[in-house]
Amino acid sequence: MMLRTRLNALPAAALVLCSTPALAGGDGGFSTVIWHAINLAIVLGLVVHFARKPIQRAMKARAENITRAIDEAQALHADAKAMLDDYEGRIAALDSEAAEILAHYRSEGEKEKARLIAEGEAEAKRLETEASRTIANELSRAKQALEVEVIDLAVSAAEQAIREKLTPADHRRLTSEYLSGLEEAASA
Amino acid sequence: MRETTIAERYARALLDIGVERGNFEQLGRELDRVSALFKAEDLRELFRNPKFTSDDRKQVMAELLRRVMVSPVCRNFLFLLVDRDRIGLFVHVVEAYHRLSDRHAGRLRAQVTVPRRLSEPDAARLKTVLQKVTGQTVIIEQIEDPEIIGGVITRIDGKIYDGSVRAQLDALRAGLMTGA
Numbered sequence: 001m002m003l004r005t006r007l008n009a010l011p012a013a014a015l016v017l018c019s020t021p022a023l024a025g026g027d028g029g030f031s032t033v034i035w036h037a038i039n040l041a042i043v044l045g046l047v048v049h050f051a052r053k054p055i056q057r058a059m060k061a062r063a064e065n066i067t068r069a070i071d072e073a074q075a076l077h078a079d080a081k082a083m084l085d086d087y088e089g090r091i092a093a094l095d096s097e098a099a100e101i102l103a104h105y106r107s108e109g110e111k112e113k114a115r116l117i118a119e120g121e122a123e124a125k126r127l128e129t130e131a132s133r134t135i136a137n138e139l140s141r142a143k144q145a146l147e148v149e150v151i152d153l154a155v156s157a158a159e160q161a162i163r164e165k166l167t168p169a170d171h172r173r174l175t176s177e178y179l180s181g182l183e184e185a186a187s188a
Numbered sequence: 189m190r191e192t193t194i195a196e197r198y199a200r201a202l203l204d205i206g207v208e209r210g211n212f213e214q215l216g217r218e219l220d221r222v223s224a225l226f227k228a229e230d231l232r233e234l235f236r237n238p239k240f241t242s243d244d245r246k247q248v249m250a251e252l253l254r255r256v257m258v259s260p261v262c263r264n265f266l267f268l269l270v271d272r273d274r275i276g277l278f279v280h281v282v283e284a285y286h287r288l289s290d291r292h293a294g295r296l297r298a299q300v301t302v303p304r305r306l307s308e309p310d311a312a313r314l315k316t317v318l319q320k321v322t323g324q325t326v327i328i329e330q331i332e333d334p335e336i337i338g339g340v341i342t343r344i345d346g347k348i349y350d351g352s353v354r355a356q357l358d359a360l361r362a363g364l365m366t367g368a
Contacts, residue, residue, distance in 0.1 A: 174353070
């Protein structure tokens with residue numbers, strides 16, 4: 001407040017001093033320069049007298065503000081640095097974690113791959129065994145069916161031949177043999 | 189109730205009458221004569237088909253019995269079967285009657301399957317040997333069946349003596365199958 005009051009007085013003093021050349025302007029030359037120098041000295045004296053302390057205080061306050069601002073800025077800088085370190089740490093940790101996760105998944109992937117390959121091989125082996133068994137069964141069935149067919153044909157051919165060649169004498173002989181067999185069984 | 193059981197019940201009733209009157213053998217022969225007529229499919233159909241009434245059947249039966257001489261007991265028995273709607277079982281009744289009468293008389297009936305009828309000496313020889321085996325009087329019933337090809341099959345008293353060519357072929361086939 002006091003600084004503002006004193007600063008407000010400076011224009012009035014400058015006005016008084018500036019008017020002096022006009023008052024002494026009538027002689028010109030060297031005296032004018034003297035007056036100007038005197039005026040300047042007076043003005044400077046007034047300025048120094050009235051503005052020195054407020055300016056000093058203002059400068060001091062400004063210096064303090066600047067110092068405080070610098071401190072705050074430093075504190076903010078420190079905070080930011082700490083935060084940066086924290087995030088860098090976290091990022092580093094994340095990288096490490098990501099690497100661990102990646103390694104874990106890679107390991108799991110390898111295991112899964114090995115398991116799938118083993119399963120695939122086992123399944124392929126099972127299918128191969130089953131196919132072999134099916135083929136063997138089919139072959140056996142086909143062979144058996146063929147054998148049955150051959151036997152049927154052979155027996156049918158034998159029957160046909162017997163029918164064609166069986167004479168009444170053969171019938172009598174067969175009957176006689178049958179009766180002899182029964183008689184032997186009855187005697188036994 | 190099974191048809192054979194019902195037929196046996198009627199056969200036993202007739203046999204009791206025949207035994208009582210001493211003519212059960214004659215009744216058996218009369219049943220055989222009527223049974224020979226029943227081999228005609230048309231006649232069997234007439235007695236099976238429900239669209240023919242009891243009176244229709246009685247008329248047909250009376251006509252049949254005019255051609256075949258039977259005793260009053262046999263005649264009444266046949267009309268009883270018609271009345272009771274059991275004439276369709278007549279063939280089973282005859283079989284049961286023979287079985288029961290044979291048992292009553294202490295004899296056995298042998299079904300002898302042959303491709304062609306046995307000669308009299310062979311039939312007599314078979315009868316003799318069967319009587320020796322069973323210890324009972326045997327009656328030979330020959331059944332001609334060309335499917336047995338040759339030889340003889342005898343069924344008697346629940347036993348089968350199979351000496352047919354068909355059996356030998358079946359045995360041959362079974363042996364080949366076992367070895368296959």
